[in-house]
Amino acid sequence: DAKTTQPNSMESNEEEPVHLPCNHSTISGTDYIHWYRQLPSQGPEYVIHGLTSNVNNRMASLAIAEDRKSSTLILHRATLRDAAVYYCILHFSGGYNKLIFGAGTRLAVHP
Amino acid sequence: DTAVSQTPKYLVTQMGNDKSIKCEQNLGHDTMYWYKQDSKKFLKIMFSYNNKELIINETVPNRFSPKSPDKAHLNLHINSLELGDSAVYFCASSPGQNEKLFFGSGTQLSVL
Numbered sequence: 196d197a198k199t200t201q202p203n204s205m206e207s208n209e210e211e212p213v214h215l216p217c218n219h220s221t222i223s224g225t226d227y228i229h230w231y232r233q234l235p236s237q238g239p240e241y242v243i244h245g246l247t248s249n250v251n252n253r254m255a256s257l258a259i260a261e262d263r264k265s266s267t268l269i270l271h272r273a274t275l276r277d278a279a280v281y282y283c284i285l286h287f288s289g290g291y292n293k294l295i296f297g298a299g300t301r302l303a304v305h306p
Numbered sequence: 307d308t309a310v311s312q313t314p315k316y317l318v319t320q321m322g323n324d325k326s327i328k329c330e331q332n333l334g335h336d337t338m339y340w341y342k343q344d345s346k347k348f349l350k351i352m353f354s355y356n357n358k359e360l361i362i363n364e365t366v367p368n369r370f371s372p373k374s375p376d377k378a379h380l381n382l383h384i385n386s387l388e389l390g391d392s393a394v395y396f397c398a399s400s401p402g403q404n405e406k407l408f409f410g411s412g413t414q415l416s417v418l
Contacts, residue, residue, distance in 0.1 A: 229406070238310075238396045238409030239349065280347070292337060292404055293362055296349035 199283045204301040207273045215268040215300050217283030222263050227286045229294065230257065230268050232279040239282065239296070242268065278304045309333050310410040312397050318416045319387055327382045327413045329397030337361075338380035339398040339407065340372060349396070355380055384415075392417045 200218040207213040219228065230242040243250055243257045245266075250257040256269040270277055282299040286292070310331045319325055331338065339362075340352040354362035355374045369385045384391060397410040 231407075236412075238398070238411050239407070240409065241406040244406065282349075286404070292339075292354065292400055292402075292407065293351055293364075294407065295351075296341075298348065 199285060199297055201281070201283055201297065201300045203298065204303065206303045206305065207270075208305050209275060210272050213270040213273045213277070213302065213304075215270075215281050215283075215302065216265065217267070218265045219283070219285055220264045222285055223287070225287060228257065228259060228263075228266050229284045229286050230255070231282045231284065231294075231296075232277075233282070233299070234276075234279045242281070244286070273302075273304045275304050275306065278302055308410075310397055310399055310408050312395075312410040312413050314413060315411070316414050316416075318418065320418055321387055321389060323387050324383070324385045325387060325415070326384070327395055327397075327415070329380045329382070329410060331378055331397075331399040331408070333399055333401075333408060334378075335399040335401050335408070336377060337400045337402060338374065338377075339400075340380065340382050341396040341398060341409075343394040343396060343412070345393070353380075353382075387415075387417045389417050391415060 229244040231239040233239045245257045258267045280299040280301050284294050312329050337356045339354045341349050343349045352366045353372045358374045371383045374380045394412045394414050396412045398407040400407045
């Protein structure tokens with residue numbers, strides 16, 4: 196399974212944008228890039244996913260590098276509720292749904 | 307309405323006991339999963355069922371036995387509990403085998 200690398204932790208101030216990086220240099224052509232987050236004492240929650248093009252939804256934006264070896268999750272205006280562990284995961288589209296979670300990035304948001 | 311619900315939320319038990327965790331989803335999904343999150347917070351897949359058929363079994367000790375009586379339920383039975391089984395267990399479901407997962411809120415198992 197292809198691996199992702201994320202910073203252990205990041206900090207942000209409330210109402211500022213947050214850019215969460217993820218490196219996935221061994222990504223294959225059929226791997227989708229998924230992001231989940233886990234709020235304290237809750238189960239993981241789907242955030243966004245993409246293959247090649249940048250993606251936007253109500254929660255966040257996903258910017259994917261042209262060579263697909265890295266991506267960035269963008270929270271446009273961080274709120275205190277966005278404090279969570281964010282996981283970047285590669286998902287092979289042709290196989291069973293076996294998401295491999297890494298250590299993720301713990302995001303702290305300051306008032 | 308809770309989409310993926312697990313019971314109990316907390317489970318404290320003695321070594322050697324047998325216990326079950328129940329999971330139900332009301333999303334009409336075909337695929338359900340069990341994940342384990344250990345003390346280091348790594349989430350690891352244990353099992354996956356698609357339409358009541360086991361499709362993923364990730365080298366989990368055979369003391370762990372999942373059972374899917376129907377598409378909406380995936381229960382986890384654990385025999386002869388050990389200290390190392392202490393963790394948070396998450397149930398999840400997805401519409402199909404390659405789609406996004408919806409997780410329950412977890413069951414914190416403590417084996418004393």
